[in-house]
Amino acid sequence: MMEGLKAEPSTAMSGSLEPSDESKLQITVRDGEGGQMTFRVRKSTKLKKLMSNYCEKQGVAYGTYRFTLDGKRINENDTAETLQMEDGDCIDAFLYQQGGARCESE
Amino acid sequence: MKTLLKSLKSLDFSKTLFTPLDEQEEKWIEIFLQQSSENKVTLLSPGGKLQIPVEELKLLVQDGWITDIVIDGYLSLLIGESDSFFIAGNTTASEIRDVLFRPHIFAFSPFFYTRLCGSGEEFDFAGVRQWTVASKIDVLQRDLLLFPILHSKVHWFLTCLDLRTRKVLFLDPYPGRLPVKEVCSNLLRWLINEVSEKYGETKARDLEPSGWRIVNCFDIPSQRDTNNCGVYLLLFAHHLEQGRVINFTQEDVSNARKRILFSILSSKLYTLPDDFS
Numbered sequence: 001m002m003e004g005l006k007a008e009p010s011t012a013m014s015g016s017l018e019p020s021d022e023s024k025l026q027i028t029v030r031d032g033e034g035g036q037m038t039f040r041v042r043k044s045t046k047l048k049k050l051m052s053n054y055c056e057k058q059g060v061a062y063g064t065y066r067f068t069l070d071g072k073r074i075n076e077n078d079t080a081e082t083l084q085m086e087d088g089d090c091i092d093a094f095l096y097q098q099g100g101a102r103c104e105s106e
Numbered sequence: 107m108k109t110l111l112k113s114l115k116s117l118d119f120s121k122t123l124f125t126p127l128d129e130q131e132e133k134w135i136e137i138f139l140q141q142s143s144e145n146k147v148t149l150l151s152p153g154g155k156l157q158i159p160v161e162e163l164k165l166l167v168q169d170g171w172i173t174d175i176v177i178d179g180y181l182s183l184l185i186g187e188s189d190s191f192f193i194a195g196n197t198t199a200s201e202i203r204d205v206l207f208r209p210h211i212f213a214f215s216p217f218f219y220t221r222l223c224g225s226g227e228e229f230d231f232a233g234v235r236q237w238t239v240a241s242k243i244d245v246l247q248r249d250l251l252l253f254p255i256l257h258s259k260v261h262w263f264l265t266c267l268d269l270r271t272r273k274v275l276f277l278d279p280y281p282g283r284l285p286v287k288e289v290c291s292n293l294l295r296w297l298i299n300e301v302s303e304k305y306g307e308t309k310a311r312d313l314e315p316s317g318w319r320i321v322n323c324f325d326i327p328s329q330r331d332t333n334n335c336g337v338y339l340l341l342f343a344h345h346l347e348q349g350r351v352i353n354f355t356q357e358d359v360s361n362a363r364k365r366i367l368f369s370i371l372s373s374k375l376y377t378l379p380d381d382f383s
Contacts (some may be wrong), residue, residue, distance in 0.1 A: 029118030032224055047251050063159065066174060068217060071237030075180070091234075095339045100333035102280040103261035 012041050016078070025087045029054050032094060041080050048076035054093060064091040107160075110134065114372055121378040123344065123365050124358040135364055136169050138371075150373045152189055152242060158370065166367045169360075172262065172336025174216045177254050179370050180340045181213035184347045187375055188212075207349035209270070212241075216262075218355035219255045223292050231299045238300065239254030245269075247298055248308070252343055253293060257284055262335040263290055267297060272313075276322045277352075279329045279338035290320045291295060301373050309346050326352045334359055345379060351381050 023042060030036040037057065039050050047067070051074070053081065055062045067074040069083055069091055080089075113133060126137070143161035162173045192199050192210040199206065214237070217243045238245060245251060251267040263284060266275040274290040296313045302310035326342065330334055337359055345352040354362070365376050 032220060035325050066217065068215070070240035071215060071218065072153065072240050073175075074154060075155060077205065082125075090148075092217070092221060094174075094220060097174040097216050097220075097256040097259070098171045099260050099262040099336055101335065102261040102281050102329060102332055103257055 025084065025085060025089070027080065027089055027091060029091045029093050031065075032092075043081040044079050045083075046076060047074050047078050047080065047083075050091075051076070064096060066096055068092045068094065107145050109149075110137050110141065115366065117374075118302050119372070119374050119376055121365075121376060122379040123341075124354060124361050124379060125193065125365070125376075126361055127364055131364070131368075135367070138367070139167065140166060145370060149179045149182065149370055151179070152186045153182050156182060159190060163367055163370065166337075166363050166370075169333055169363070171333055172340075174256075175365075176370070177262070177336060177339065178215050179242055180345060180366055181252065183369060183373065184343055185211060185213055188347055203249070209268075209346070209349060210247070211252060211347050212243050212248045212249045213246070213252035213254070213343060215252045219253055219289075219292075222296055228296060229292060231296060234296070235303070238304075245297065246305060250346060251297075251344065253326060254339055254343075254351055256287065262339045264339045265293060266346060267293060272318045274318055274320045276320065276348075277339075277342045278322075278334040279327075279342075281322065281324055281328060286320065287321050291315065293363065294318055321323060323352075327354055327356075335362055337366070344375075348378055350378055353381070 024040040025043060026038060027041050028036050028038050029050070037054060039053065041047070041050055051065070051067050052062045054067075055065055058065070069085065069089070074083070074091065130188060141160050143159070145155045145160040145166065147163060148239065149156040149158055156175070156179050158175050158179050162176055164170070165172060166176065188209075188211045191208065192203065198349060218234060218237060224230060224231060246269070249268065249270050251269070253265045253267075254262060256262055260282065263276070263278040266277065267378070268275060274294065275283075276286050276290060278284055297309050298313055298315065301313055327338065329338055341354055341359070341362060342352055369375050
């Protein structure tokens with residue numbers, strides 16, 4: 001968390017990937033609790049794939065997390081290319097937020 | 107969905123946000139509720155396209171709890187309205203901005219505060235450093251900065267930095283129970299960090315937190331139910347954007363829910379009723 005923007009890839013995940021494939025970008029998804037997951041993404045692949053993969057790995061329904069790049073929401077049809085993402089960029093994953101109740105706690 | 111969106115083109119946006127729906131409008135709500143929840147609606151806003159799941163929009167007219175993306179969607183329409191008033195060719199507005207009651211606003215996503223302060227964790231300016239850059243927001247060029255925040259995973263409230271008067275406005279639909287000071291001082295701390303980094307130390311010193319006053323607004327409508335705080339938040343924001351006295355009733359809230367849906371489906375805002383009508 002503290003190191004902020006340029007998170008290191010988690011070693012467990014990066015071991016199985018081919019470093020020679022230069023058309024793929026390494027993208028880190030971090031949640032609000034200090035956890036992070038690294039993906040290798042083809043520039044032209046829709047980011048819906050990454051987002052649904054992430055939810056699947058977290059064991060939650062698609063849509064449970066909202067994904068942003070520098071605060072801007074990522075749409076399903078966006079790609080790393082259309083968002084001008086670079087190798088090593090970070091995406092934030094936030095649990096969806098929903099409210100309505102009065103707040104009774106102090 | 108396409109057929110519905112087409113017929114919604116005949117909606118009359120000169121009505122107020124609180125006008126009760128006529129028969130035809132109620133019928134469109136019925137038809138909307140029959141649409142597949144799997145669908146998504148694309149909202150066009152100055153920040154780009156926002157795809158909102160129909161499932162979450164249905165919550166608006168089913169008296170449900172409001173989600174982050176619906177908040178973002180409606181706030182982005184307000185930003186667009188504000189931008190077009192102050193920027194798009196309205197030089198008079200920019201010139202006499204200091205004597206207008208109407209502020210030039212920007213609203214952040216609910217995730218901004220989440221990212222900044224985490225789940226009760228430490229203050230993380232680095233986590234949001236790029237957000238204003240990516241949205242091309244020059245905070246000193248805005249009058250009001252709005253921050254929707256979800257408390258304890260159940261309750262929406264609105265906080266607002268007024269750069270004209272140096273007030274932090276705290277607008278809670280159910281006032282009295284939130285950590286007002288903590289939230290306000292976190293936002294001020296962020297502002298000083300932001301200004302210091304992007305405009306330099308001198309400008310930042312100008313904004314010393316001690317020069318700010320926290321105003322906890324009690325004199326605004328408050329919810330008596332257990333599901334409407336998100337709608338209250340949107341109504342507070344809409345009134346602030348228009349520079350209007352915040353005044354509405356519980357009955358207005360249920361009409362507003364449906365009209366907020368129409369606004370999002372059409373990317374257009376309704377007017378607010380005159381203050382003295």
